[in-house]
Amino acid sequence: MSEKTLSCAQFSDTASLIAEVLRQFSRSASAITLDGLDEDRFHSVALPLGKAGYRCIFGAAGHLFVPLAATSQHIVVTATNDNFHFLQPVMRLMREQGHLVSEVSCRDVSAATLAGYLKHCDVAWFEWGDGMVIPASRLPKYCRMVCRIHGYELFQPHLLQANWQNIDEVIVVSEAMKARFSELLGENLPASLQITVLANLTDHQPATQFSARRNPFHLACVARFAPPKNLHMLLPLMQALVRIDKRYKVFIAGRVEDERMYYSFCQLTHTYGLQNNIEYCGVVPADKMAAWYQDKNSVVSVSYHETQGMGIFEAMLAGLKPVAFHASGGLDEYLPNDYLFSDIDAAVAAICAGNPNPQQYVAEGLNLLRQAQLRESYPRLWQPHAHQSPLFSILIPTWNRERYVLPAVCSALNQRDDHFEVIVVDDGSTDSSLAQLAHLDDPRLRIISKAHTNAPDTRNHAVAHAKGEYVVWLDSDDLLHANALRHYRALLARFPQTDVISCAMEKHGSEKQFYAMINHPPATWLHQVIHGNFISNPGSCVRRALYEKVGGYDPAFIRAHDYEFWSRAIGEAQVMFTACCNISYRVHDGNLTGIGKPVDMSWEYRIFSALVQRYPLAALLPGHSNKAREVFVAARREQLRLQSAVDNLCIVIDAINQPLAALTPMIALLARQQDRRFTLLIVADKPLAFVGQPVVIADTLCPQTIADFAQQKWPGQYYRSFLLQPGESEPQPRQAITQLKRAILGDAVMPSLFQRL
Incomplete structure (x- = not known):
């Protein structure tokens, strides 16, 4: 299978382009990029290709088509710093359900590239709230957008840079984090934004047998060197344990994010005389963690802020006993109080009590994580709603x-x-x-x-x-x-x-x-x-x-x-x-x-007039006094009258098809008008020096002639032109222009003197 690129310019018609794409797919191509496909032609091409089982999944400089079943979704996923660790089990579930998952790297991604993915996917998933969700949320919204926030983002300013109006749903792992997110956004929290509490999925499998190498004095600590993990608290804890038995030793797995914190920790380890009781193992690959846990007895967490504590649960699935300080953030929503401690003495007592039954913690970890239920809950985040109704x-x-x-x-x-x-x-x-x-x-x-x-x-x-x-x-x-x-x-x-x-x-x-x-x-x-x-x-x-x-x-x-x-x-x-x-x-x-x-804003004027007749002013303008309402209505009516441009009025006299004798009384009628805010245009097929008014020479009374004149008179503005009819009389001839303008606004009957051009 291979990828092909076709230039649309070489195909004179859409049908031949479609035929060639289908031929390439049937031969060997697994993906085809169509270059030079404009927005209109794209839709004409996408329809037959979609019926044949092919879908565009990206469109920027070119449009990338791949085979995709009609029941499958295209899901785009991104993660801050390309840290897809927590997302791997979710992506695996997406793929198990037959969906196409496109992992978009944060490296060298442009706004055009990002928009190209968002416009042609069903769902965009943003892992962490401080990365690609920020620029993506500021682009036009085309697809369902889901952002999963893990915790640390809620205490940094980056999260507030996102346009949360464009996000459909935010996933957090605890009620405490939901409250923090709502508090952080405050009045800017969109009423339509769904905030869902949903625990993490994990790939860690429960242990079924336990190694004879398990050492009752070996402790595990899975934490990165970052302030919230509070690893310095391990020092007095280990000091207390070593006083009881020097064989106690803690092994730390995790990356160094804060070099100064790591340097200080190492220095204090020597100061406390614990260099033989604390070992930093660095980053342990996910597929090596089960083996890493085999000789450990308990897992210790000293974080001062922990949301779900996936490291704790993964250790429990390996049979380790959890010993966790009662941190804020939501850990107590997952772990029973028996495993949460607020002072070192209680933690020491729990560790010294040992772990005689590792299977107990495997079973309890499985029960608390509820992975089976989560696998049923997660698809709601990307599955479309049932199609039975409405039509x-x-x-x-x-x-x-x-x-x-x-x-x-x-x-x-x-x-x-x-x-x-x-x-x-x-x-x-x-x-x-x-x-x-x-x-x-x-x-x-x-x-x-x-x-x-x-x-x-x-x-x-x-x-x-x-x-x-x-x-x-x-x-x-x-x-x-x-x-x-x-x-x-x-x-x-x-x-x-x-x-x-x-x-x-x-x-x-x-x-x-x-x-x-x-x-x-x-x-x-x-x-x-x-x-x-x-x-x-x-x-x-x-x-x-x-x-x-x-x-x-x-x-x-x-x-x-x-x-x-x-x-x-x-x-x-x-x-x-x-x-x-x-x-x-x-x-x-x-x-x-x-x-x-x-x-033509006169239609808005008419609608406004009908509105104030149809509804009580108290309903249209709640919270105002009757006097304020009357003032508003009068001001708004005048504003709309001005916007209606009734004074941009061209009154046309046809001197081509009318006898010259009829022109003088018509001009005289207009000269007597009380409202003189209009423009007279005489259209003739020869000069008319005697009329004393500007004359436009034309062979016929052509609308374009009038339009050209009006555009010079009122450039870029709306105007109206009316033909003045000869020989018509009005009850109040001096009010004809006034009545015409009122008729334009719907406040009077159109005078018979005028015919709209």
């Missing part, structure tokens, strides 16, 4: 998106969940959008065509055809991350009362921009909606019954129909937020709305 409906409304719709649909079908449907509703496209999807043969996909109306009506059509308990919205020019549904399923299992989940997203393309969102458990957000739309529609997950309860999208809202829906739903819905980056959002000229684009 998700991924809804993709589309109109003339032939360039983007195929990768969008493929990204939906690439979901690693297996209980969902994808519904594409085409709003009467006149391009080849539907033809782009013709080759997709997937029972999970339904394509529905309808006559062209508008976006909100098309969304309502999609909801009407959905069968899922929850719908997930995907615009046909965006991409859905493969873990999105699994992430939503996990959240709904934990918070079943949730009606809406809003997610984070990133800007599509090579120049990434991440639009983050903090985690927040489900809540009623009525007090927030009056300040503006705070729920992101792309990628949102919505309980379908909510549409039945509050109604669908208002077809009158050509823009901001999502905000208008949220403004009605917010009074009924429990809304939660997730930092998971489920959407790659594409910005292009054809966006209905877009990040950074000038938009």
Whole structure:
């Protein structure tokens, strides 16, 4: 078996690229890296390869595909300083269950490399809380992230550098450590972060027979030379034992982390005259520890801070008697009080009592460690939630998106969940959008065509055809991350009362921009909606019954129909937020709305007006006086009116198709307006010197001509253009512009004098 690299540039079409990848896999390749695979083409390639049993597990400069069963997870693991010692039994369990485990070294790893793994795995496991979890937590969140904290990290500043909003679950070994972690984060502890107390797994096997070489005077101490291990306390303990019998000797196994501490210990050993009673054995390999324990009688721990004390338990499995000082950190949650001592005299008495029955400690160690139960508990940390329910409906409304719709649909079908449907509703496209999807043969996909109306009506059509308990919205020019549904399923299992989940997203393309969102458990957000739309529609997950309860999208809202829906739903819905980056959002000229684009804010004005009519001000603005509420409403209304840019108004007179005699009264009408904050544009096919107003020369009344003029007048701003109709009369002709602006904001009927261009 071998690894291959293919350059995508040499394949003119995606089908030939896929065929070559499958051919290489069938011949000899165990892994294939595809170079030059952009984000759109990736989804089109990943779908057929996934159905053939191949999965991308890394994507940075190239995308690495390997054979991986659909039931298998890809789990990425890292450990501070590449110390995987405690993680080895966990990784072995992962692999026994058929999962692919990628060990990522901390050495020379870049942000791009780390992101390449995180984007293409199911679960990322960070061993220790002061290493790779810090940079990983500051990257966009794509996968489930678990961090296991062992104890020392909770007393160093590095842990606070991590963005714990992006971590799903923290594992600690004791309730004491859980309390310490919560105390350390304080108000910054995310409400959504799960903190689980779970003991360590161990590879140490219980001894079944005991060597005749066991020496009743030999003691074991498994500890590194680091302050929490408190090894200097061994000196008075050994001094007390040697006074009783000079044959007592302690053997220390562990690395030297603090050279000064080790130097001091060695010097004091001579000062105490214990050089014949204390022996430092250095680091003993894990597979040699069982033999190392054979001639020892008791294991001694003098740590002043110990969480679980795995070294103690591993010694017990070898038949050694535990003698441990009553340290803080959680040791007393695992060891019975009979083995915990708070003074040297008690420890000396326990050691001198001997160890006549080593099998007793083997049996007790097995009972206290509960390894069988742990092997059943650990998989919950990486296994996806059961797929029986709920069904998700991924809804993709589309109109003339032939360039983007195929990768969008493929990204939906690439979901690693297996209980969902994808519904594409085409709003009467006149391009080849539907033809782009013709080759997709997937029972999970339904394509529905309808006559062209508008976006909100098309969304309502999609909801009407959905069968899922929850719908997930995907615009046909965006991409859905493969873990999105699994992430939503996990959240709904934990918070079943949730009606809406809003997610984070990133800007599509090579120049990434991440639009983050903090985690927040489900809540009623009525007090927030009056300040503006705070729920992101792309990628949102919505309980379908909510549409039945509050109604669908208002077809009158050509823009901001999502905000208008949220403004009605917010009074009924429990809304939660997730930092998971489920959407790659594409910005292009054809966006209905877009990040950074000038938009028609008059729709927000209308929604605000409806909000203050629909809900009591006391509910919208709790904790304020009635006077403060009235002041806020007036100020917010004026702010939205200004943002609506109603003064960026271009009134167009058609001098091409109208007789010249009609121009004078039309210009006179505009000259009499009380509101003069508008711009007159006369479009003619020849110069009109007599009108005394600027004239734009054009062959026809073309929208582009008006757009070019408006862009020069209001660069980068939203504007509106209206055609002034000849021969129309109004009850108050001097108020026509005023009434037009009020109509734009929804506060009046549109005057018949004007036709929107």
